[in-house]
Amino acid sequence: MGTGYIRIQASTADEALPVAGADVMIKQRNGNRLFKTRTGEDGKTEDFPLPTPSAAYTLSPCGNCNGALPYSLCDVDIKADGFVTKHIRGVQILDTQTTILPVNMQPLAEEPNPVREEVVEIPPAGLLLSEEYRKMDPPIARAAEEVIIPDYITVHLGRPDNASARNVRVKFPEYVKNTASSEIYATWPEESLRANIHAITTFALNRVYTEWYPARGYNFDITNSTSYDQYFRYEGPIFESISRITDEIFNVYAHRFGFRNPFFTQYCNGTTVTCPGMSQWGTVTLANQGMEALEILHYYYPQDLQLTMSDNITGITESFPGEPLNLGSTGESVRRVQNDLNRIRINYPLIPAIPNPNGVFDSETQSAVITFQRVFNINANGIVNRATWNRIASIFVAVTRLAELDGEGIRYTIGINPPDITLSQGSRGEYVQELQFILTVISVFYPSVPPVIIDGVFGSVDKNAVMEFQKTFGLPQTGVVNAEVWNKLYTVYRGIKNNVPVPEEG
Numbered sequence: 389m390g391t392g393y394i395r396i397q398a399s400t401a402d403e404a405l406p407v408a409g410a411d412v413m414i415k416q417r418n419g420n421r422l423f424k425t426r427t428g429e430d431g432k433t434e435d436f437p438l439p440t441p442s443a444a445y446t447l448s449p450c451g452n453c454n455g456a457l458p459y460s461l462c463d464v465d466i467k468a469d470g471f472v473t474k475h476i477r478g479v480q481i482l483d484t485q486t487t488i489l490p491v492n493m494q495p496l497a498e499e500p501n502p503v504r505e506e507v508v509e510i511p512p513a514g515l516l517l518s519e520e521y522r523k524m525d526p527p528i529a530r531a532a533e534e535v536i537i538p539d540y541i542t543v544h545l546g547r548p549d550n551a552s553a554r555n556v557r558v559k560f561p562e563y564v565k566n567t568a569s570s571e572i573y574a575t576w577p578e579e580s581l582r583a584n585i586h587a588i589t590t591f592a593l594n595r596v597y598t599e600w601y602p603a604r605g606y607n608f609d610i611t612n613s614t615s616y617d618q619y620f621r622y623e624g625p626i627f628e629s630i631s632r633i634t635d636e637i638f639n640v641y642a643h644r645f646g647f648r649n650p651f652f653t654q655y656c657n658g659t660t661v662t663c664p665g666m667s668q669w670g671t672v673t674l675a676n677q678g679m680e681a682l683e684i685l686h687y688y689y690p691q692d693l694q695l696t697m698s699d700n701i702t703g704i705t706e707s708f709p710g711e712p713l714n715l716g717s718t719g720e721s722v723r724r725v726q727n728d729l730n731r732i733r734i735n736y737p738l739i740p741a742i743p744n745p746n747g748v749f750d751s752e753t754q755s756a757v758i759t760f761q762r763v764f765n766i767n768a769n770g771i772v773n774r775a776t777w778n779r780i781a782s783i784f785v786a787v788t789r790l791a792e793l794d795g796e797g798i799r800y801t802i803g804i805n806p807p808d809i810t811l812s813q814g815s816r817g818e819y820v821q822e823l824q825f826i827l828t829v830i831s832v833f834y835p836s837v838p839p840v841i842i843d844g845v846f847g848s849v850d851k852n853a854v855m856e857f858q859k860t861f862g863l864p865q866t867g868v869v870n871a872e873v874w875n876k877l878y879t880v881y882r883g884i885k886n887n888v889p890v891p892e893e894g
Contacts, residue, residue: 389439389440389441389442390439390440390441390442390443390483390484391437391438391439391440391483391484392437392438392440392459392460392481392482392483392484392485392486392487393435393436393437393438393481393485393486393487394414394435394436394438394462394464394479394481394486394487394489395432395433395434395435395436395486395487395488395489395628396412396414396427396432396433396464396466396489396491397427397430397431397432397433397488397489397490397491397765398410398412398427398431398432398466398468398491398493399431399490399491399492399493400471400492400493400494400495400833400888401786401790401832401833401888402559402786402790402832402833402835403559403782403783403786404735404783404786404787404789404790404832405735405787405790405888405890405891406427406429406430406431406432406735406736406763407427407431407468407471407491407493408427408428408429408430408431409426409427409468410426410427410431410466410467410468410471410493411424411426411465411466411467411468412424412425412426412427412433412464412465412466412467413464413465414436414438414462414463414464415462415463415464415465416462416463417461417462417463417477417478419463422436422438422462423436427468428738429736429737429738430736430738430762430763432763435486438460438462438481439460440459440460440481440482440483441456441457441458441459441460441483442483443482443483443484443485443575445458446458446459446482446483446573446575446576447573447575447576447672449657449658449659449669457512457516458573459480459481459482459483459513459573460480460481461478461479461480461481462479462481463475463476463477463478463479464476464479464489464491466491466493468493469887470495470496470886470887470888471493471494471495471496471887472493472494472495472496472503472504472505472506473504473505473506474491474493474505474506474508474623475505475506475507475508476489476491476508476510476623477507477508477509477510478509478510478511478512479510479625480510480513480625482573482574482575482627483575484575485574485575485627485628485629486627486628486629487625487626487627487628488625488626488627488628488631488765489625490562490625490626491623492623492835494506494833494834495833495880495883495884495886495887495888496883496887497876497879497880497882497883498879498882498883498886499879499883502879502883508622508623510621510623510624510625511621513570513573514570514571514572514614514619514657515571515572515573515657515668515669517614517619518660518661533597533648533649534648534700535593535597535641535643535648535649535650535696535698535700536698536700536701536702537560537593537638537639537698537700537701537702538560538596538609538702539559539560539701539702539703539704539782539785540557540558540559540560540702540703541557541558541560541563541592541596541609541610542555542556542557542558542607542608542609542610542838543555543556543557543558543563543608543609543610543611543612543620544601544606544608544610544611544612545611545612545620545622546611546612546613547611547613547615547616548601548604548606548611548613548616552859554836554856554859554860555607555608555836555838555856556622556835556836557831557835557836557838558620558835559782560592560638561634561635561638561778561782562626563592563620564585564588564589564592564634564638565626565630565631565634566620566621566624566626567588567592567618567619567620568581568584568585568588568626568630568634569624569625569626569627569630570619570620570621570624571584571588571618571619571668572584572668574627574628574629574630576671576672576675577672577675577676578629578633578675579675579679579680579681579684580671580672580674580675580684581629581630581633582633582637582680582681583666583671583674583675583681583682583684583685584655584666584668584671585630585633585634585637585638586637586640586641586642586653586681586685586695587642587653587655587665587666587685588618588653589637589638589640589641590641590642590643590650590651590653591617591618591650591652591653591654591655592609592610592618593641593650594649594650594651594652594653595609595610595617596609596610597649597650598649607852607856628765631765632765632766632767635766635775635778635779636773636774636775637697639697639698639699639701639778640695640696640697640698641695641696641698642685642689642693642694642695642696643693643694643696644690644692644693644694645692645693645694646692651689651690651693653665653666653685653689654666655667655668655688656668657669658670665688665689666684666685666688666689667688670687670688671684674687682695699774701778703781703782703785704778704781704782704785705781706721706724706781708774708777708778709721709777712771712772712773712774713725713749713771713772713777714749714754714770714771714772715749715750715751715754715770716749717748717749718747718748718749719747720747722747722748722749722753723745723746723747725749725753725757725772725777725780726742726745726746726747726753726756727745728780728781728784729742729753729756729757729760729780730742730745730756731784731787731788731893732760732780732783732784732787733756734787734891734892734893735787735790735891736760736763736783738759738763739756739759739760739763740752740755740756740759741756742756754770755770757770757771757772757776758770760776760779760780761776764779764783766779789832790832790890791890791892791893793828793829793832794890796825800821800822800825800826802822802825802826802878802881805878806871806874806875806877806878807819807822807874808871810868810869810870810871811823811846811868811869812846812851812867812868812869813846813847813848813850813851813867814846815846816844816845816846817844818844820844820845820846820850821842821843821844823846823850823854823869823877824840824841824842824843824844824850825842826877826878826881827839827840827850827853827854827857827877828840828842829881829884830857830877830880830881830884831853833884833888834857834860834880836856836859836860837853837856837857837860838852838853838856839853840853851867852867854867854868854869854873855867857873857876857877858873861876861880863876
């Protein structure tokens, strides 16, 4: 037997706000209570130990040959005033590893009988699946366009032709963390983990770069079906070791010499399913033989494959300065970090204030960086490396965007009663602007609803957002905003306004 750990992290508004004081229950699968706790100011719980099978069972393809799982499972309930209660079933715990369960809390709608609970069943680890892997032909290579790391990726939770499956919009690094935690075991050697994370990142970027699905008329970037793409588990756990590596390399991708496009890094488990690309289990053997991540990739893919880092990340307005910032560093990059952390601490008050953001990396700045790193599960060394820089920039964008939307609400005069007007594609005017604003606010709290541009013109993007809203809330998917849709939009929006107090600057 071994021991693993679990940590719950509850937030809302795309991580712009922690959900403090939430009641958390960790239970055995039979319902017996193991631990009862509450989230702290940062929305996190402490780490709780749980018994698990030995890590040795996750290091060999035959670890579960007797039919037993090579990990243990638990259930988690999270309840907070003003939010939908989450019941997350089948959370995976690995020996020697810390499972982080990121929980996106959604506000209760302001209606007589709102949905008060959501049950999420986490499916098994990908290595235990028997589904065929990634049968699609590789896309045609392109050599001209620049590769941009997206801030978000839209994942279809089903096969491409499953129209009833939801789409969810996920921050790209969190997508990679979730997928890696779903596809492989965090107990594997580090170079094996790195090789797999490079392959997962590159595969996703290939789909985005080639616009594989949008070019075929779909409204998503990738699916979570392993017959076509990669294994993403909605509301699934991530592992701290995988999270740490991903924060370092989510913007590193593989490509062939002479081509910019991310390579089609096909892979499979290499035991029950084989393919022309990388064997996931094979990477463990190669890492144990002393191979580094790039050598492992070369073993399975062309020898001219290269790894390239891109700081061209959508949503991050200023790239990492190139050298880590630490105690004694000076300059405008330090000042930016100081100002960003001071703004983030309004929403995350555990982060200490930096009283004099003058561009000098002093002990107060170091203390604020360390606390930020602890809150967001980064190696807490007080050094702003590329991973910490990008995470600070991402959270800063989230908190400022939430504040902007809160202030913009006054402009659109959202009243008690919704408009008595039907809107559809082609409509224009102030009511379309109101619709677009409400959809944009809702999209921050519900990853299945995509954001739109507030321009007063009801276009195809707006129709898609309306249909995704209708799918999320159980309404007929017409893309038309009639009285029923307006009423639901208003109850969801009012629930956000009344249940999520946005901290004010000052």
